[in-house]
Amino acid sequence: xxCTPGGDAFVVGWVAHDPALTxxxxxxxxxxxxxxxxxxxxxxxxxxxxxxxxxxxxxxDAAFMMAVPGVADGARLRLVLSDGGARTWWVxxxxxxxxxxxxxxxxxxxxxxxxxxxxLVERFTKVDSALLAPLRAQQCAAWxxxxxxxxxxxxxxxxxxxSIIVPLYRRMDFVEPQLLKFSxxxxxxxxxxxxxxxxxxxxxxxxxxxxAAWFDLYQVxxxxxxxxxxxxxxxxxxxxxxxxxxxxxxFLNSDVFPTEPGWLAPMLEVxxxxxxxxxxxxLLLHTDGTxxxxxxxxxxxxxxxxxxxxxxxxxxxxxLCVPPGVREHPTVTGACVLLRRGDLAxxxxxxxxxxxxxxxxxxxxxxLRARGLGCACLNDVRLTHLERQSFSSLGDDGFRHAVVxxxxxxxxxxxxxxxxxxxxxxxx
Numbered sequence: 001x002x003c004t005p006g007g008d009a010f011v012v013g014w015v016a017h018d019p020a021l022t023x024x025x026x027x028x029x030x031x032x033x034x035x036x037x038x039x040x041x042x043x044x045x046x047x048x049x050x051x052x053x054x055x056x057x058x059x060x061d062a063a064f065m066m067a068v069p070g071v072a073d074g075a076r077l078r079l080v081l082s083d084g085g086a087r088t089w090w091v092x093x094x095x096x097x098x099x100x101x102x103x104x105x106x107x108x109x110x111x112x113x114x115x116x117x118x119x120l121v122e123r124f125t126k127v128d129s130a131l132l133a134p135l136r137a138q139q140c141a142a143w144x145x146x147x148x149x150x151x152x153x154x155x156x157x158x159x160x161x162x163s164i165i166v167p168l169y170r171r172m173d174f175v176e177p178q179l180l181k182f183s184x185x186x187x188x189x190x191x192x193x194x195x196x197x198x199x200x201x202x203x204x205x206x207x208x209x210x211x212a213a214w215f216d217l218y219q220v221x222x223x224x225x226x227x228x229x230x231x232x233x234x235x236x237x238x239x240x241x242x243x244x245x246x247x248x249x250x251f252l253n254s255d256v257f258p259t260e261p262g263w264l265a266p267m268l269e270v271x272x273x274x275x276x277x278x279x280x281x282x283l284l285l286h287t288d289g290t291x292x293x294x295x296x297x298x299x300x301x302x303x304x305x306x307x308x309x310x311x312x313x314x315x316x317x318x319x320l321c322v323p324p325g326v327r328e329h330p331t332v333t334g335a336c337v338l339l340r341r342g343d344l345a346x347x348x349x350x351x352x353x354x355x356x357x358x359x360x361x362x363x364x365x366x367x368l369r370a371r372g373l374g375c376a377c378l379n380d381v382r383l384t385h386l387e388r389q390s391f392s393s394l395g396d397d398g399f400r401h402a403v404v405x406x407x408x409x410x411x412x413x414x415x416x417x418x419x420x421x422x423x424x425x426x427x428x
Contacts, residue, residue: 002096002097002099003073003075003096004134004135005098005101005135006138008067008068008070008131009069009071009075009077010066010067011025011064011067011094012063013063013092013094015035015062015079016046016062017081020083021082021084022034022082022083022084023081024082025068025079026079027068027071031070032080033068035064037126038065038066039065039066039115039119039122039127040063041061041065042061043063043114046063063115065115065126067128067131071096073096073097073098074095074096076094076095077093077094078092078093079092099131101135102135103136103139103355104356106132107128107132107402107403107406110127110131111399118303121304121305121306121405121408122305124406124409125409129406129410129413132406136353140352140353142229143227143231143235146227146228146229147227147228148225148226148227148239148243149226150224151207151211151225152221153212153223153224154215154221154222155221156193157190157191159245160191160192160193160246161191161246161268162191162192162248162264162338163192163195163241163245163248163249163250164188164193164194164195164264165195165197165237165249165250165252166194166197166252166254167197167199167236167254168196168200168203169199169200169230169233169357170200170202170203171203171254172203172206172207172210172254174254174255174257175196175214175254176210176218177257179194179218180218181258182194183219184261185264187264187265188261188264191265192250193221193222193244193246194220194221194222195223195224195225195240195243195244196223196224196254197236197237197240198225199227199232199233199239200230223243225243227239232352232354232357233357233360234351234360235350235352237334238349238350238352241344246341247340247341247342248338248339248340249338249339249340250264250336251338252336253385255386256284256335256336256384257383257384258383259285259383259384263282264338266378266380266381267280267338267381270378271338271339274376276373276374277328277373277375277376278339278340278365278369278374278375279332279337279364279365279373279376280326280337280339280376280377281293281332281375281376281377281378282336282379282381282383283322283377283378283379283380283381283382283383284333284335284382284383285382285384286315286384286385287384289317290315290316290317290318291314291315291317292311292314292385292387293314293335294313294322294377295312295328295329295331295332295376295377296309296311296329296331296333296361296362297309297331297423297426298310298330298362298419298423300423304405306405306408306412307408307411308404309359311333318382322379323379324379325378325380326378326379327376327377327379328374329375330365330423330426331361331362331366332361332365332375332376333361334360334361334364335385335387336383337361343368344364346371347364347367347368347371354407354411355403358403358404359407359408359411
């Protein structure tokens with residue numbers, strides 16, 4: 001049993017008993033928590049054991065996980081069985097030890113406990129999400145107390161039409177080729193401000209060493225900021241907004257590169273001419289010229305039991321599947337997206353409740369849609385996207401897969417009905 005700083009416990013165990021008996025967890029304060037509400041599953045090691053109780057019950061759903069509120073470090077929980085009458089058995093007990101306070105570290109610790117891979121959605125819905133949400137909220141609340149370092153290179157554009165905000169996490173080797181592209185775009189140099197948000201403490205010193213040299217070489221003024229914490233994709237974007245000066249905001253991944261100058265002005269024109277749109281994204285291509293992003297939609301993942309985001313036509317030749325002009329979609333990627341500052345503020349900014357970074361873009365689209373604003377791609381503007389370069393450095397495939405499912409569960413808890421209605425409407 002492990003508990004969070006806020007006093008919520010992650011409880012794991014197993015119990016096998018006659019179906020006529022009832023099992024519960026009992027807290028030191030007398031609260032009884034029935035195991036009927038726990039996430040129950042079958043562990044093969046228990047099935048293969050020769051424990052008499054497990055032989056009788058065949059160990060089916062003997063294992064359990066629970067999120068238990070109101071359990072402090074050092075508190076004790078008891079596992080109790082009862083026949084519903086006078087007889088009650090104290091089976092076992094456990095003392096709570098601290099769970100890591102950082103949400104990512106806490107999630108990694110919880111994922112060390114086995115559960116069936118095909119039932120992660122059920123587990124995360126019942127257990128992990130309930131424990132991680134308060135940790136993430138506490139973490140985000142602490143950011144307001146941290147200093148923000150702002151470094152300006154060169155003389156900025158006096159009155160920018162657009163602020164380009166680029167979060168940096170794990171790697172910064174894309175900054176120089178991105179600045180090279182910017183240096184060859186006269187419109188961008190005259191009308192845009194560029195803001196790099198360092199979201200990784202290991203990148204601060206390299207930025208201090210390299211930023212001035214990049215400016216000297218490319219003569220593109222830019223600002224970089226460090227908020228003294230890893231805030232994740234949404235938190236980094238929101239920090240960038242806090243130091244941006246323009247009323248139009250372009251959020252850009254560091255691994256997205258223009259293919260030619262003059263790409264940003266047409267996106268601004270669409271946003272100006274279409275007050276019904278909340279976001280405008282370009283067509284993003286893989287390095288081989290095939291489609292990476294031409295709008296996104298939602299798909300029900302039958303193997304997982306959750307709504308996921310998909311990129312239709314990904315990997316295809318855009319000449320075969322991407323019509324020219326402005327095309328609306330259920331959602332668009334956050335890798336390169338333009339919107340109005342006022343619209344972003346009206347929905348509360350980028351949502352920081354997702355772990356590390358995934359599904360924030362579709363969540364933003366859904367919040368804007370709830371206010372009557374659509375999402376579109378301007379397919380005449382094309383950029384190259386190397387795709388998920390920072391996310392791929394987060395660890396083993398199993399943990400990355402778990403993060404994706406955890407965030408999908410959060411999106412479904414918030415927007416499941418709206419997504420289902422949207423998909424149903426699109427199929428009519």
